[in-house]
Amino acid sequence: MVNNFSIDVKNLNKHFGDQHVVKDFSLQIDRGEIHGFLGPNGSGKTTSIRMMCGLLTPDSGSGHCLGMDIFTQRDQIKRRIGYMTQHFSLWGNLTIRENLFFISRLYSLEQPKALVERTLSELGLLSRQHQLVKVLSGGWKQRMALAACLLHKPSVLFLDEPTAGVDPKARREFWQTLHRLSDEGISILVSTHYMDEAERCHKIAYLSSGNLLARGSIQSIIQAQNLTTLKISGSGLTVLENRLQRFDAIEQTVIFGSSLFATGRDEEKLKAVLAQVIPAEYEIQRVKTTLEDAFACLMKNDNEKSLS
Numbered sequence: 001m002v003n004n005f006s007i008d009v010k011n012l013n014k015h016f017g018d019q020h021v022v023k024d025f026s027l028q029i030d031r032g033e034i035h036g037f038l039g040p041n042g043s044g045k046t047t048s049i050r051m052m053c054g055l056l057t058p059d060s061g062s063g064h065c066l067g068m069d070i071f072t073q074r075d076q077i078k079r080r081i082g083y084m085t086q087h088f089s090l091w092g093n094l095t096i097r098e099n100l101f102f103i104s105r106l107y108s109l110e111q112p113k114a115l116v117e118r119t120l121s122e123l124g125l126l127s128r129q130h131q132l133v134k135v136l137s138g139g140w141k142q143r144m145a146l147a148a149c150l151l152h153k154p155s156v157l158f159l160d161e162p163t164a165g166v167d168p169k170a171r172r173e174f175w176q177t178l179h180r181l182s183d184e185g186i187s188i189l190v191s192t193h194y195m196d197e198a199e200r201c202h203k204i205a206y207l208s209s210g211n212l213l214a215r216g217s218i219q220s221i222i223q224a225q226n227l228t229t230l231k232i233s234g235s236g237l238t239v240l241e242n243r244l245q246r247f248d249a250i251e252q253t254v255i256f257g258s259s260l261f262a263t264g265r266d267e268e269k270l271k272a273v274l275a276q277v278i279p280a281e282y283e284i285q286r287v288k289t290t291l292e293d294a295f296a297c298l299m300k301n302d303n304e305k306s307l308s
């Protein structure tokens, strides 16, 4: 190994035609780390994933996956990683068990029976193994797709929005499995649009228009934004929200149920605006700034920078 990182890429760039889709992208992921990958649609997450696992050649930069060069050792990398794509395809007219046997034959895996039995058991698929894949619910299909990625015992997993459209219970179970795999030393890079999933990761990275805007632990990303959030409780909140949004001291606002949350960088100025706009009968209290607040402010600043 070149170092102890499972993934270590530096300054990767990718263009599609005139479009500079990924810009100087650098990322390190430790063994057994679950690393979240967030960003708006089209920000370059899938393109970055495909470069890191050797499926797409970067225009420039350097990098290793499991110590192997992403430019020159792509075939070796493919044998050691699992990649669950956004639109995975399974064979609907085969059962779960038959799908796994089919995949093990496709990749000429040794001792397929032992691998299939182990994977069915570890992924909790034994009770459904004889069901046709086309009749499975979204949650079971997704679990089946993860099983397919794990058959050959990869050391790194790349999961591209694996839980999109899956219900909360199935998502929770899926994440329990990811944490078990992480405990076994498997490194996982998982892209998601769900904040609750981001919070389950050891570290996260946030990409916007191909630029990595933030990287690190959840706490460090929230703290780096240095924001204050105040919660206003009462009725008629949309009118108050509109008024607040006219002030520069307000970075962003959001309503959840009967509470309006206002976030700003300067606590004194934020409080002064609220004192001016919010009638005295409303309760105001300081609350913790969330990851979603931090991302919203990061995006806002980035948009303002690109416009100036």
Ligand SMILES: Nc1ncnc2c1ncn2[C@@H]1O[C@H](COP(=O)(O)OP(=O)(O)OP(=O)(O)O)[C@@H](O)[C@H]1O
Residues within 6 Å of the ligand: 016, 021, 039, 040, 041, 042, 043, 044, 045, 046, 047, 048
């Ligand atoms: N093969 C390709 N040829 C041309 N343009 C591409 C290609 N693949 C991706 N793009 C463009 O690159 C940009 C980034 O796409 P990418 O799929 O990496 O984003 P993403 O962050 O994964 O988006 P999403 O969250 O919607 O999956 C988009 O504008 C997309 O249209």
